[in-house]
Amino acid sequence: MALLNWVRETGIDLVQINGQRRYGGPPPGWVGSPPPVGSEVFIGKLPQEMYENTLIPLFQSVGKLYEFRLMMTFSGLNRGFAYAKYSNWQGAKEAIATLNNLEVQEGCTIVVCKSLEKCELSVDGLPTSVSQKGLEAVVLGATEGVLSITLHASPYQKKAKFAVLKYSSHRAAAMAKKTLMEGNVRLCGENVKVGWLKPELKEKLQLCKEKHGKHLGSPEQVLRSLKLCDVLDCLNTLCRQQCLGTPRFFTNMALALQGVPVGAGRCAKHQWA
Incomplete structure (x- = not known):
């Protein structure tokens, strides 16, 4: 009362x-x-x-x-x-x-x-047949505020994949966690476990990334492996500091594959909301 x-x-x-x-x-x-x-x-x-x-x-x-x-x-x-x-x-x-x-x-x-303001989820138990595009289609269709989605070999299960989902805020990540755990979304498998990404596992994945960073492969493979999360974090911080609002940007990947610098000419432009 x-x-x-x-x-x-x-x-x-x-x-x-x-x-x-x-x-x-x-x-x-x-x-x-x-x-x-x-x-x-x-x-x-x-x-x-x-x-x-x-x-x-x-x-x-x-x-x-x-x-x-x-x-x-x-x-x-x-x-x-x-x-x-x-x-x-x-x-x-x-x-x-x-x-x-x-x-x-x-x-x-x-x-x-x-507050830790956790923004990253771990998804374990994905079938080995799941593809990056297939996972992205499901996650982007079911949740909001996704910054990046990365696939790895599962550290806990043989013949399974493990994904890290990074969101724009703790609230977006918490809502996504609830949505993906409710069972209404078929997340590429029946025995998938969704939880907060543990700090020690995040560090382990980062070390593996740095260890294999020297073997970059072809330009196409490099571009496919690039993650927007770090770029978006910096851009969002800059926009908040300068009171510019939410950033929106467009990149022409076709020109990037031809070796044209991303910031050159018409290859990329920025619009400030």
Whole structure:
């Protein structure tokens, strides 16, 4: 009742989707691009009877909130953790310094730390017959915000393939994870396992990539192996810093295959949204 009364009094809009209740993202009156990476904090050890009417004012007291997400159970209780994203990284830093280990109830202190903002999923158990184009068709058709899709030999299963899916944000990756795990999408096999990409596995894949980087093959093979994720990360960061909006670009691969530099003439151009 206290939560409902607070929502009526403040006019705050809370939207519950897929096991979480969200405020903002963006909040009313927000102008410009979303906050940069590093602006979000993880909040743990929350009492189950504590809700947004207490939490949002508390976390707004140290900085301007862009988004607040409280994880919910099917019965309507909070799951004991939440995420608060601030308008900049200074807000997140202040939240950690001020609110970590704060006693919110007698004998109950909360944890506030930097959010990892995971953006990469692992897909294991793909059949060896799956192709890059086939996997891309399924993933791009079922999920949004995909930056790159890479295929590898499975480190866990013989005669199977392993894929890494990178998304533009943690939210996009989380939504994709839920979609791909629900079973409504046939992901190139029946015994496929979808999860967050583990840091140690990511490091192992990177080492393998560097080890085999000297054997580049033909120009066509090189172009096929190039990944847009690093380029897009840099471009998105630059656009946010310069307030240019979302970047859009076009590349003529036919000219690139002929040896024409990508940035030359009509081979590539940039448009700023």
